[in-house]
Amino acid sequence: MSTYDAIIIGAGHNGLTCAAYLLKAGYKVLLLEKRSVPGGAATTEAIIPELPEFKFNRCAIDHEFIHLGPVVEELELTKYGLEYLYCDPVVFCPNPDGRYFLAHQSVEKTCAGIAQYSDRDARKYAEFVDLWQRTINAMTPIFNAPPKSIIDIAGNYDFKKVKDLLSMVGSTNKALDFVRTMLSSAEDILHEYFDTEIVKAPLARLAAEMGVPPSQKNLAIGAMMMAMRHHPGMARPKGGTGALTAALVKLVQSLGGEILTEQMVKQILIDDGRAVGVRVASGQEYRAKHGVISNIDARRVFLQLIDPNDVDSADEHLRERLDRRIVNNNETILKIDLAMTEPLKFIHHDHKDEYLIGSILIADSVKHVEIAHTDPAIGRIPDADPSMYIVQPTMLDPSMAPDGCHTVWIEFFAPYQVENAEGTGLNGTGWTDELKNKVADRVVNKLADYAPNVKTATIARAVESPAELGERLGSYKGNYYHIDMTLEQMVFFRPLPEIANYKTPIDNLYLTGAGTHPGGSISGMPGRNCARVFLHARQPFLQTFRDAGKSAKSVFEGIFNK
Numbered sequence: 001m002s003t004y005d006a007i008i009i010g011a012g013h014n015g016l017t018c019a020a021y022l023l024k025a026g027y028k029v030l031l032l033e034k035r036s037v038p039g040g041a042a043t044t045e046a047i048i049p050e051l052p053e054f055k056f057n058r059c060a061i062d063h064e065f066i067h068l069g070p071v072v073e074e075l076e077l078t079k080y081g082l083e084y085l086y087c088d089p090v091v092f093c094p095n096p097d098g099r100y101f102l103a104h105q106s107v108e109k110t111c112a113g114i115a116q117y118s119d120r121d122a123r124k125y126a127e128f129v130d131l132w133q134r135t136i137n138a139m140t141p142i143f144n145a146p147p148k149s150i151i152d153i154a155g156n157y158d159f160k161k162v163k164d165l166l167s168m169v170g171s172t173n174k175a176l177d178f179v180r181t182m183l184s185s186a187e188d189i190l191h192e193y194f195d196t197e198i199v200k201a202p203l204a205r206l207a208a209e210m211g212v213p214p215s216q217k218n219l220a221i222g223a224m225m226m227a228m229r230h231h232p233g234m235a236r237p238k239g240g241t242g243a244l245t246a247a248l249v250k251l252v253q254s255l256g257g258e259i260l261t262e263q264m265v266k267q268i269l270i271d272d273g274r275a276v277g278v279r280v281a282s283g284q285e286y287r288a289k290h291g292v293i294s295n296i297d298a299r300r301v302f303l304q305l306i307d308p309n310d311v312d313s314a315d316e317h318l319r320e321r322l323d324r325r326i327v328n329n330n331e332t333i334l335k336i337d338l339a340m341t342e343p344l345k346f347i348h349h350d351h352k353d354e355y356l357i358g359s360i361l362i363a364d365s366v367k368h369v370e371i372a373h374t375d376p377a378i379g380r381i382p383d384a385d386p387s388m389y390i391v392q393p394t395m396l397d398p399s400m401a402p403d404g405c406h407t408v409w410i411e412f413f414a415p416y417q418v419e420n421a422e423g424t425g426l427n428g429t430g431w432t433d434e435l436k437n438k439v440a441d442r443v444v445n446k447l448a449d450y451a452p453n454v455k456t457a458t459i460a461r462a463v464e465s466p467a468e469l470g471e472r473l474g475s476y477k478g479n480y481y482h483i484d485m486t487l488e489q490m491v492f493f494r495p496l497p498e499i500a501n502y503k504t505p506i507d508n509l510y511l512t513g514a515g516t517h518p519g520g521s522i523s524g525m526p527g528r529n530c531a532r533v534f535l536h537a538r539q540p541f542l543q544t545f546r547d548a549g550k551s552a553k554s555v556f557e558g559i560f561n562k
């Protein structure tokens with residue numbers, strides 16, 4: 001039987017990030033991944049067998065959050081082959097009336113475009129971006145530390161961030177107004193700032209990437225999704241999102257870490273209230289001296305992988321709380337990938353190839369986006385008039401398809417469980433091949449209203465239903481953030497207050513991944529934060545000393561404005 005210091009369940013980008021930090025600290029680490037490839041929702045694969053030269057990002061494509069943290073620099077991922085290509089323009093949203101919203105990385109250039117529709121909205125756009133930019137600056141120190149580690153959080157504040165924090169909450173009224181903003185919805189904020197639908201609709205679509213309708217109260221924070229595209233900017237790894245995973249894999253292996261694929265963990269082994277290893281589907285066991293770390297969410301860990309008696313002995317309420325208190329709505333994604341012989345042409349919008357560099361949003365109005373999210377919540381498929389998020393990655397990075405050819409990535413929000421279809425289709429969700437292709441046809445038809453050549457230039461397509469996505473990722477109801485990103489499940493509430501700091505009531509059992517703070521997306525933050533907690537548990541004095549040193553350095557730099 002093989003013994004390691006730490007075993008990580010799942011080789012998603014957070015599991016790999018966590019592994020890299022532990023390996024750098026001298027620990028012997030094993031990652032066990034159920035699929036044949038590592039990466040989880042961060043892979044680039046050739047999924048159309050007859051077209052192996054076309055490479056597709058199966059899930060994540062646009063990276064913003066990772067640039068708000070130190071993972072790429074600290075792990076020196078560029079040395080392991082990672083190269084980020086920045087998008088500019090960042091967003092194109094064509095309207096059915098022939099007008100369009102085009103956002104550049106430059107706020108000024110974006111405002112100039114908006115001014116052709118409304119001078120007021122152009123002026124307010126700059127204010128809007130400034131508000132969210134300061135909010136992001138004030139909050140990133142919290143994202144980049146375990147939520148209950150005050151010293152660690154303090155150490156992340158430099159002069160600029162303290163200034164931005166004070167500008168948001170520096171007096172009683174400012175603080176109250178900030179809280180008021182956070183308690184409202186993205187839609188409320190968009191109506192407060194803007195008059196024109198042509199500006200509001202794409203911003204609503206991006207805000208709703210949090211996985212909720214723009215009208216969802218308490219999630220105004222979604223409105224920051226556009227601001228991040230201006231700064232730090234939106235980028236994609238050259239070669240696709242899988243290149244981030246490839247760089248992490250190279251780093252992990254170069255440090256002596258082991259990654260075993262096609263190893264579905266079935267059981268976490270508990271001995272006297274302590275996690276001591278895992279058993280995989282084949283029956284093979286692996287032992288961990290210092291910790292088992294899960295890259296999959298707490299619900300799956302405690303309800304599927306641990307003997308209920310062991311969970312109950314550690315916390316008699318935990319299973320019921322995980323089962324009933326965690327919110328996981330019915331919304332997930334139907335994913336469409338196209339192989340094409342030429343790029344999309346937006347002929348009704350004075351086509352320019354630059355439209356195809358960033359994200360292309362089909363969001364005709366705020367109401368259009370609202371329906372795209374409220375329908376899936378009740379099991380309906382919003383395909384009568386589909387809203388969607390499209391990317392043509394090969395415009396920025398032609399290496400992902402044969403010369404002159406292109407790929408198209410389409411994300412369409414859809415229900416996991418289809419209404420009135422319970423018990424049929426894959427895993428009883430109602431999703432069949434026939435249904436997913438019918439929906440994909442409708443989505444492509446809508447895109448063809450804007451770019452008619454999508455039909456003539458497509459040579460092959462792959463469609464993955466929500467049920468298939470759920471199977472591939474293993475996440476509950478195909479949730480792309482493991483658990484919903486709603487306010488009551490964020491920061492020290494994620495996934496539940498008692499297990500929100502990456503530790504669990506079972507000794508040596510840790511949680512990381514999208515289901516932990518600060519949540520889903522490509523960031524590596526949950527992986528890095530969890531590694532800090534693990535190291536703190538192993539070397540409390542050393543880690544506290546390092547964190548305190550970092551805080552002192554940050555305060556010093558703040559005072560002297562370096």
Ligand SMILES: Cc1cc2nc3c(=O)[nH]c(=O)nc-3n(C[C@H](O)[C@H](O)[C@H](O)COP(=O)(O)OP(=O)(O)OC[C@H]3O[C@@H](n4cnc5c(N)ncnc54)[C@H](O)[C@@H]3O)c2cc1C
Pocket residue numbers: 009010011012013014015032033034035038039040041042058059060061062063064065263264265266295296333335411472473474475480481482512513514515519520521522523
């Ligand atoms: C279609 C789609 C599009 C997205 N687009 C974007 C985007 O553009 N930008 C962005 O920032 N984010 C995007 N996201 C979200 C982002 O991809 C995820 O939130 C993020 O990748 C989660 O990473 P993770 O490492 O925490 O978890 P995961 O990637 O889910 O990794 C968990 C790993 O555990 C493995 N596993 C599961 N169960 C077991 C088991 N029992 N034994 C062993 N291994 C197991 C899984 O196979 C997986 O490899 C998207 C997600 C989806 C689904």
